[in-house]
Amino acid sequence: MKRRHFLKTAVGVTAPLVIPRHVLAAPGQPGANDRILAGVIGVGSRIRTVIGETPADVKVVALGDCNLARMQDDLWGVPAGSRYQDYRQMLDKEKLDAVFVGTTTHARALCCIHAVQAGLDVYAEKALTLTIEEGQVLVKAVRKHQRVLQVGTQARSMILDKWAYEFIRNGGLGKIEKVVGLNFIGPRRWTNEPGQPVPEGLDWDQWCNQAALHPYHPNLHRGWATWWDFDGGGQSWGVTGWGTHSYDIIQASLGADYTGPVEVWAVKPGDAMSPVTMRYADGVVLELRLPQGHGPAWGAIFLGEKGKIETNRNRCVSNPPELVADQPEADYEWGVTRPHLENWIHCMRTRQRPLADVEIAHRSHTICHLVNIARDLGRRLRWNPDREVFVGDDEANRHPSVTRPRRKGYELPEIT
DSSP states (O other), X not given: OOSEEEEEEETTEEEEEEOOSSOOSSTTOOOTTOOEEEEEESOOHHHHHHHHTSOTTEEEEEEEOSBGGGGOSOOTTOOGGGEESSHHHHHHHSOOSEEEEOOOHHHHHHHHHHHHHTTOEEEEOSOOXXXXXXXXXXXXXXXXXXXXXXXXXXXXXXXXXHHHHHHHHTTTTOSEEEEEEEOOXXXXXXXXXXXXXXXXXXXXXXXXXXXXXXXXXXXXXXXXXXXXXXXXXXXXXXXXTHHHHHHHHHHXXXXXXXXXXXXXXXXXXXXXXXXEEEXXXXXXXXXXXXXXXXXXTTSEEEEETTEEEEEETTEEEEESGGGGXXXXXXXXXXXXTHHHHHHHHHHHHHOOOOTTBHHHHHHHHHHHHHHHHHHHHOSOEEEETTTXXXXXXXXXXXXXXXXXOOOTTOOOOOOO
């Protein structure tokens, strides 16, 4: 029997199913002693750091990047024959168990969908999605194909941060009354500038992916996280940059992993930099209003019956101080992402859901999208977190942070 069966066609290529390398406890499940063979989609600086912290259980054996220049180094001993400009060829040809997805935000969800359709587990960097619809489709794909997808909101696994959000979620602060977070920067809209020559070795059509095929410009290529077409404000102090980490900790602390707020509004209607307020069904109010440099960039301030707790990466303080007197010491000998990777590997072997499972991450990323939508529309919006739609607002449900046209060849597949 051949290792792969071709099941369906997605974006003009066949999506293969992996048959395990050994006789395993379940299809696609690495055994306890099997080394996990992984590919990389999008060979950028962040994913190189991640792989530098990855335990030896995982061996990188193939690369895919539409920019050939990023695969010229002697990366992880991967031979030239296992380096692909089109990652879909890598999924077809290589014998993989998993992939790291470190692409631009606007390409990431589709790469993840193709990977899980190919029977692979996934470690995906954030921001996970460009739109709410992408997250919904990706969750369906992961569940249908019974894959393990961990998203790189690594504070979910960090020793002190995990203790803090579990402490708050389990009532350590009593009933939560308010959460105060940072006012992160949103994306800007690109105004076309005269095109410049495409760098040698870059497949610009594939790089643009679902977005409009703009003329090449280095400010698009290198500064992609700034622009609506490609991200939701992913520069460091952006909504889908550090904001993703902060909102994820807020969701975890509120026990809102599979839900979200029911109302959202911009404090200054129509202001692209307005603070944003949200209200959850249990009455908790989330105020995203602290300016840059004046609050916990990777966490939030929680106000409850018993006092106040401020969480940040590797930091948790309270008033009164004795509230968090039992917190553990942070120990990151191998780097802050190592515990998150260990959790992913454990879940690949056990088939459990990881701490930053696709659905949990989708809900946290939805907060990012709600921030951008509220600022853009400038009015009070009602959100139904069960149905994941705006209530009585067709314009909001058509907003480009909810859904947007995709170029031919880069459509989202129908997951049934």
